[in-house]
Amino acid sequence: MAIPASVMDKARRIKVLLLDVDGVLTDGRIIYDSRGRDSKFFDVHDGMSVYLLKKAGIPTILVTAKGSGAIRPRARDMRIDIVFENVARKSSVLEKVLPKYHVTADQLCFVGDDLVDIGLMHKVGMPVAVANACEEIKQAACYVTARPGGRGAVREVGEMILKAQGVWDALVKEYDV
Numbered sequence: 326m327a328i329p330a331s332v333m334d335k336a337r338r339i340k341v342l343l344l345d346v347d348g349v350l351t352d353g354r355i356i357y358d359s360r361g362r363d364s365k366f367f368d369v370h371d372g373m374s375v376y377l378l379k380k381a382g383i384p385t386i387l388v389t390a391k392g393s394g395a396i397r398p399r400a401r402d403m404r405i406d407i408v409f410e411n412v413a414r415k416s417s418v419l420e421k422v423l424p425k426y427h428v429t430a431d432q433l434c435f436v437g438d439d440l441v442d443i444g445l446m447h448k449v450g451m452p453v454a455v456a457n458a459c460e461e462i463k464q465a466a467c468y469v470t471a472r473p474g475g476r477g478a479v480r481e482v483g484e485m486i487l488k489a490q491g492v493w494d495a496l497v498k499e500y501d502v
Contacts, residue, residue: 329468331467332485333489334489335434335467336434336485336488337489338450339383339433340428340433341383341385341386341434342383342384342433342435342436342483342486343386343388343422343449344387344479345415345435345436345439345441345442346388346393346396347389347391347438348475349438349474350367350387350399350474350475351366351367351474352366352474352476353438354366363393365393365395365396365399366475370480371477372399374482375403375479375483376404380496381487381492381496384406386405386407386409386418386422387409387410388409388412388435388445389410389411389412390411390413390441392411396408396410407422415442416447418445419445430449430450433449433450433451434449434450434452434453434482434486435449435452436454436482437454437466438458438459440461443462446462446466447465452465453466453467453469453470454466454469454470455474455478456469456470456471457473468482468485470482
């Protein structure tokens with residue numbers, strides 16, 4: 326699928342990636358065991374994308390409306406330094422992110438899937454919806470992934486950003502030894 330030039334132009338400017346968790350990094354399912362502990366499904370390809378972005382100097386930040394014991398271990402595994410949990414109004418994280426990374430909102434990409442994400446979607450330069458997002462989120466997005474949340478959507482976005490910025494091929498070559 327060809328990515329529109331206007332989307333690639335936005336991807337070229339991205340300095341920080343923000344991700345929702347449930348429905349974006351996971352497939353949206355939450356499993357509770359008999360003790361009430363939750364489990365989530367994460368995609369290893371999404372994790373590799375986050376790792377490659379960090380190698381290219383593009384940090385990833387998680388922004389979730391719900392806390393979970395599964396989020397921080399996965400964030401550590403993907404080398405994500407900042408996790409905002411239990412955030413009711415996700416756009417509020419901008420007051421911390423923008424000065425910390427010395428960026429403008431236009432240099433942020435946010436990937437979301439449901440209504441709680443819409444405020445932040447409207448404030449970033451590159452709002453992205455996963456394939457299985459609700460209709461309102463798809464309408465707010467400049468790009469809708471081919472892959473669903475938790476099944477490679479983040480990898481798709483990461484590759485798009487890295488290719489738009491001209492660093493994808495060099496990153497791939499590092500593994501071809």
